[in-house]
Amino acid sequence: MSAAQATADNAAPxxxxxxxxxxxxxxxxxxxxxxxxxxxxxxGLTAFGLCLATFMQVLDTTIxxxxxxxxxxxxxVSISQGTWVITSFAVxxxxxxxxxxxxxxxxxxxxxxxxxxxxxSLASFLCGISTxxxxxxxxxxxxxxxxxxxxxITQTLLISLFAPSKRGMAMxxxxxxxxxxxxxxxxxGGWITDNYSWEWIFIINVPIGLFASAVIAWQMSHxxxxxxxxxxxxxxxxxxxxxxxxxxxxxxxxxxxDWFNSTQVILLTVVSVVSLTVFLIWELTxxxxxxxxxxxxxxxxxxxxxxxVVAFSGFFAIGLIVPLWVQRIMGYNSMxxxxxxxxxxxxxxxxxxxxxxxxxxxxxxxxxxxxxxxxSLTSFYRATFYTExxxxxxxxxxxxxxxxVALFFMPMMTILLSDLSLREIPAGxxxxxxxxxxxxxxxxxxxSFMWDHRAITHHAHLAEHISxxxxxxxxxxxxxxxxxxxxxxxxxxxxxxxxxxYQLSFNELFHALGWVFLLLIPLIWLTKPPFxxxxxxAPGGGH
Numbered sequence: 001m002s003a004a005q006a007t008a009d010n011a012a013p014x015x016x017x018x019x020x021x022x023x024x025x026x027x028x029x030x031x032x033x034x035x036x037x038x039x040x041x042x043x044g045l046t047a048f049g050l051c052l053a054t055f056m057q058v059l060d061t062t063i064x065x066x067x068x069x070x071x072x073x074x075x076x077v078s079i080s081q082g083t084w085v086i087t088s089f090a091v092x093x094x095x096x097x098x099x100x101x102x103x104x105x106x107x108x109x110x111x112x113x114x115x116x117x118x119x120x121s122l123a124s125f126l127c128g129i130s131t132x133x134x135x136x137x138x139x140x141x142x143x144x145x146x147x148x149x150x151x152x153i154t155q156t157l158l159i160s161l162f163a164p165s166k167r168g169m170a171m172x173x174x175x176x177x178x179x180x181x182x183x184x185x186x187x188x189g190g191w192i193t194d195n196y197s198w199e200w201i202f203i204i205n206v207p208i209g210l211f212a213s214a215v216i217a218w219q220m221s222h223x224x225x226x227x228x229x230x231x232x233x234x235x236x237x238x239x240x241x242x243x244x245x246x247x248x249x250x251x252x253x254x255x256x257x258d259w260f261n262s263t264q265v266i267l268l269t270v271v272s273v274v275s276l277t278v279f280l281i282w283e284l285t286x287x288x289x290x291x292x293x294x295x296x297x298x299x300x301x302x303x304x305x306x307x308x309v310v311a312f313s314g315f316f317a318i319g320l321i322v323p324l325w326v327q328r329i330m331g332y333n334s335m336x337x338x339x340x341x342x343x344x345x346x347x348x349x350x351x352x353x354x355x356x357x358x359x360x361x362x363x364x365x366x367x368x369x370x371x372x373x374x375x376s377l378t379s380f381y382r383a384t385f386y387t388e389x390x391x392x393x394x395x396x397x398x399x400x401x402x403x404x405v406a407l408f409f410m411p412m413m414t415i416l417l418s419d420l421s422l423r424e425i426p427a428g429x430x431x432x433x434x435x436x437x438x439x440x441x442x443x444x445x446x447x448s449f450m451w452d453h454r455a456i457t458h459h460a461h462l463a464e465h466i467s468x469x470x471x472x473x474x475x476x477x478x479x480x481x482x483x484x485x486x487x488x489x490x491x492x493x494x495x496x497x498x499x500x501x502y503q504l505s506f507n508e509l510f511h512a513l514g515w516v517f518l519l520l521i522p523l524i525w526l527t528k529p530p531f532x533x534x535x536x537x538a539p540g541g542g543h
Contacts, residue, residue, distance in 0.1 A: 040219040043161065049215030050158045051177045053117050056208045057150050058178050060124070060143070061089070062185030063201045066323045066337040067193045074198065075133045079324060083448045084252050086320060088137045089144035090441035091248045095241055096148025097434045098290045101426070102232055103149055104156075108225040113153045114213045119146040121209030128203035151178075152430075157220065176349070183345035186323065190338030233290040235282050240290065243275030244438065251445035255452065291434065292427045295420065300527045304416025305432045307368070307520045309439040311375065311408065314513050316440030317447035318379075318401070324451075325506050326394060329387060329499055340394045347402035355410050364411040364531045368524045371408035372517045375401065379514035383507045387499055411531075415524070418531040447509065454505035455498070462497045 040046040064071070064085055072082030103112050123143035130136035158174060192200045246268045257265050283289040296302045319341070326332040326340050359367055378401045385393070413429070420428045484492070 040161070040223075042219060045215055046219040047158065047161060047173070049212045049219065050113075050154050051173065052208060053113070053212040053216075054151060054154045054174065055177050055181045056205055056212070057120065057147050058181035059185045059188070060147075060202075060205060062182045062319065063189035065320060066186045066190045066327070066334045066341070067198045067201055068324060069327045070193050070334060071136070071198050072133075075130075075136065077133045079328065080255065080448045080452055081133065081252075083320065083444055084133070084137045085140055087248060087252060087441045087444045088141040089147075090316075090437060090444065091244060092141040092144035093148050094434055094437035094441060095244055096145045097152075097437060098240075098430060099237070100149040100152050100430070102230055102290075104153060105228050105230045108227050109153050109156055110216065110220045110223055110225065112149055113157060114217045116146050116148075116150050116153070117209050117213040117216075120150065121206045121213070124202045124205035124209065128199040128201075130199075157216070160223075176352075180345065180349065183342045183349075186338030186341045187335075188338075190334035190336070193334040231288060233283075233286060233288065236279060236286065236290040239275045239279035239282060243272050243279055246272035246275065248441060248445065251442060251449070255449050291431055292424075293431075295424060295428050295431060298419045300419040300531075301416050301428055301432075303523050303526045304412055305435060307523045308409075308412045308416060308432060309435045311372070311412075311517065311520055312436045313439040313443035314375070314379075314516055315405075317443040317509075318513070320444050321447050321451060321506070321509065322382075322394075322398070325502075329502055329506070330389075330394070336391070340391060341398050343395050343399035344402045344405065346399060348406040351403075351406035352410070355406055359411055360414070360531075363529065364415050365524050365527065365529075367407050367411040368415065369521050371404045371406075371411070372521050372524070374404035374407070376514045376517040378404065379510045379517060383510040383514060385503070385507065385510075387503050415527050415531050419528075450509060451502070451505050454508055455501040458501035458504045459497055462501060463494075466493060466497070 068082045068085065069079055071085060072079045075082075107115070120143060123139055123146055126139040127136055127143060130139055155174060189201050192198070192204070250265055250268045250272065254262075254265055259265055260269070280293065283291050283293050296305070322341055323337045326337045327334070332340065355367070378397050381400070382397050413432070416432055417425055417428055
C-alpha cells in the first residue's frame with residue numbers, strides 16, 4: 001500500500017449524519033452565524049487527537065508491507081502466504097465500511113470513534129503477540145474490521161469542529177495527515193523491524209490509540225447527539241460477508257491447493273458465487289440496501305468508479321510487490337526497502353493542495369488522463385529493471401509514481417460523484433470506497449499468485465539451458481564445483497536461476513500494468529461534463 005491509499009481515502013467524504021442527529025448537532029442559526037456546531041474546551045488538542053487516530057490507521061496500511069518477508073520467515077510460512085497479513089486486513093476493512101452509517105446512527109459518532117479506536121488498539125496488541133500465522137491473520141482481520149468506520153467518522157467529527165466557511169481547512173489538514181502517514185509507514189516499519197522486531201510495528205499502535213480515544217472521549221463528551229435504531233440489512237450483510245470472504249480465501253489458498261483440483265477450493269467457490277448472486281439480487285430489490293448498486297445507472301458514477309477501482313487495484317499491487325521484490329531479489333533489508341518505496345508520497349504532499357484548488361478550472365478528464373499516462377510510464381519503466389539496478393532508479397520510479405497519485409484521486413472522485421444527487425452522494429462515495437478497498441485486497445492476492453506462477457514458468461525455461469551438453473554451463477558448474485563442491489555449485493546455480501525467473505516475472509507484471517493504466521483512459525472520456533461537485537448538506541460531506 002502507498003500514498004495512493006491515503007489520498008484516495010482523503011478524497012472520499014464521510015457518511016452524512018442522520019437527519020435528527022444533524023438537527024441537534026448543527027442548528028440552523030449556527031450555520032447562518034458561520035460558527036461551528038460544537039466547540040470543545042481545547043480545539044487544538046481535539047483536532048490533534050482526531051488526526052492522530054487517522055495517522056495511526058493509515059500508517060498501519062503500509063507499515064507491514066516492508067516487513068512481510070521477515071514476518072513470513074519468523075512464522076515459518078512462504079512469502080505468498082505472508083501476503084495474507086495484508087489481504088485479511090483489506091477485505092475485512094472493505095466489508096466493515098458499509099456499516100459505518102448504521103453504527104453512527106445507532107451509537108453516535110463520538111462513541112463509535114472512541115470504541116473503534118480502542119478496539120483497533122486491542123487488535124493491534126493481539127497482532128503483536130501472535131505466535132503463528134493463523135493467529136496473526138485472524139487478528140489482522142479483526143483490526144481491519146474495527147478500522148472500517150474510523151476514517152469516515154474521524155472526517156465527520158473533524159469537519160464539525162470548523163465553521164462552514166472554513167471546512168476546506170479541515171479537509172486540507174486531514175489530507176496532509178493521510179498523505180504523510182504512508183510515507184512514514186515503510187520507513188518506520190523498516191526501522192522497527194531491523195532494530196527491534198516486527199511485533200512492534202503493531203504494538204506501537206496501543207499507546208497512540210488509547211491516547212487518541214481518551215482525548216476525544218474527554219473533549220467531545222458534551223457534543224449533542226441523538227441515536228436511533230435504524231433498520232439493518234442483515235441479509236445483505238450476511239451474503240456480502242460470505243461471498244467476499246469465501247472469494248478472498250479462494251484467491252489466497254488457490255495456488256497452494258492446486259485450484260479446482262481441490263475440494264475445498266471448489267466448495268468455497270460455490271459458496272462465493274451463490275452468496276454474491278443472492279447479494280446482488282437482494283440489494284437491487286431492497287428499499288434501503290446496505291450497498292446501493294442502483295447508483296451504477298449513472299454514467300459518470302459507473303465509468304468513474306470502474307476506473308478508480310481498477311487503477312487503485314494496480315496501485316495496491318505495486319505497493320505490495322515492490323517491497324517484496326527489493327528484499328527478495330535485490331537483497332535490501334527492511335529499512336532500505338522502506339526508503340526505496342517512501343518517495344511516492346513526496347509529490348502528493350507538495351501538489352495535492354494546488355490540485356484541490358485549481359483542478360476545477362480545467363477539464364478533469366485531462367488531469368485523470370495525465371495521471372494514467374504517468375502511472376503507465378512508471379510501470380513500463382519498472383518493466384526494464386534488472387537484478388543489478390541501483391537504488392536511485394528504484395526510488396526514482398516511486399517518486400515519479402507520486403505525480404500520478406497527486407493528479408488522480410481528487411479528479412476521479414469529483415467525476416464519479418458529479419452526476420449524483422445530493423441525497424445520493426454519501427451512498428455513492430461509500431460504494432466507491434468499498435469497491436476500491438475490495439479491489440485492492442483482491443489485487444494483492446492476484447499479483448502474488450501471478451508473480452510466483454510466472455516465475456515457476458521462467459525457471460523451467462531457464463533451467464532447460466543448463467545441461468551437460470551446454471559447454472558454457474558445464475564449464476561454469478565445474479569451476480564452481482572446485483570452489484564449493486558439486487552440491488554447493490548446483491545450489492548456487494539454482495538460486496541464480498530462481499532470482500532471474502522472479503525478475504522476469506516482475507518485469508512482465510509491470511509491463512501488463514502499464515497497458516492496464518493506458519486502457520483506462522478511454523473509459524474516462526466516456527464520462528460527460530459538467531463535473532462541478534455538488535456541495536452542501538451535512539457537515540460530514542458524504543462517505
